[in-house]
Amino acid sequence: MAQGMTAATGLSEHAELTALACLMMLERVNYLLSVEVRLPREEMVERITAIMFAAFGPGTAPDLARRA
Numbered sequence: 001m002a003q004g005m006t007a008a009t010g011l012s013e014h015a016e017l018t019a020l021a022c023l024m025m026l027e028r029v030n031y032l033l034s035v036e037v038r039l040p041r042e043e044m045v046e047r048i049t050a051i052m053f054a055a056f057g058p059g060t061a062p063d064l065a066r067r068a
Contacts (some may be wrong), residue, residue, distance in 0.1 A: 022052060
């Protein structure tokens with residue numbers, strides 16, 4: 001999974017660390033939800049979405065059209 005997230009970040013020299021940090025964050029949130037810790041679900045979705053978009057959003061992935 002970390003390799004797939006790393007591939008999505010393009011040529012960033014810290015892509016593996018970014019992918020690992022995101023994976024760890026998602027794992028912890030998943031754990032908290034699984035043990036029924038009450039979290040503001042909508043706010044969590046918005047914040048995680050913003051973090052993932054900043055890490056892997058447009059401009060971070062390689063241009064696949066050029067490879068074809």
